[in-house]
Amino acid sequence: MEQSKIIQVTESIFSENERVAKVLRQKFADSGVLVLNLVSSPGSGKTTILERTAADLKSELNMAVIEGDQQTSNDADRIARTGVAAVQINTMAGCHLDAPMVEKALESFDLDNLDVLFIENVGNLVCPAEFDLGEDFRVLALSVTEGEDKPIKYPVMFMSAQAILINKIDLVPILGFNMDECNDYIKRVNSQAKLFELSARSGEGMENWYQWLRQAVRTKKAGKK
């Protein structure tokens, strides 16, 4: 009895999220803004990737960032220093962003004037997998410092991503990280995702990510009703 009650309530949380995510997806389609949901473990470098992307592409793309963290506005402050607009959501005890939080944060932006909206989720390789934010693509950042086996240990999140950024590759020689093994593990759970090996610190490999991003922006704009 208790079990079925829990399932019912869980379904109702998910269905409310799905309802709002659908509204968001329509809104993003209407304005032709590309929306990316960035997920990863804490400390994988999502914010550093966004800082560098913002600095390098702000002359050619209009970007904005929604930052999710339990507490602090550190990440939004870091993005704002690049000159790109950023809004911070604090989830307090919460372990993920949900669609209603994103809907609220959108009040800060004029979507029609944006090319790309990045949503940096709470650092958590588990729970954000279950919450659609109306995004076009889910982009997963994996730091080589986390070890090769994360894709098979946290397959739900890895299966849900359309692009995977293997970050901090400047540390590969120091760590003895086995990139082939990691790629094999990723392909075992998700053979479709586009893979990028890069370092947001050194800049190595960032250009491939930018090319993918530019192409995704063009495709999204072309599909605008």
Next chain:
Amino acid sequence: MEQSKIIQVTESIFSENERVAKVLRQKFADSGVLVLNLVSSPGSGKTTILERTAADLKSELNMAVIEGDQQTSNDADRIARTGVAAVQINTMAGCHLDAPMVEKALESFDLDNLDVLFIENVGNLVCPAEFDLGEDFRVLALSVTEGEDKPIKYPVMFMSAQAILINKIDLVPILGFNMDECNDYIKRVNSQAKLFELSARSGEGMENWYQWLRQAVRTKKAGKK
């Protein structure tokens, strides 16, 4: 209405966990085994810390390990190779271990013959904070690769720990990690926790952790009814 129903169900999940955690705590007290709940982000090095601890202390302490991951038995296999008994729990989509999972895993061990039971939680710096496993101490591992600011961005977990292992200090010079800043952030959210700076890879600083562990085992045994 929906909201109050959710709160009720959440309370019932927590209260069932609390009930089982209390049973476990009594069981651990009766047998005098020290129980540590290890929490961290994915890839912070919990398993490597346990591997090295198992190898270095197995001649003086009887240890066992419960491993929690969404999928794979990689971690239990790694521990078993050191000669220490290990059992793997797979949570599948689940984001944390709970007390009933630990109760079930205990069937594999004779607690009366153990000095220390390590429970390595699912890699997640958020959700495991809410679930008491009947442990004596919660031990948080933070890798320096995750950045200095994690304590203030994920304060709920940092507040809940009695010991914090700052791991991978061999990478500090390469990363330019600011240890003083990190320590300040930890103290801001938790001034009571015992701090250890160590590298499970190089072995630096491990002896301080072992001394704390030996003392905790002695204290636990002395308190056995």
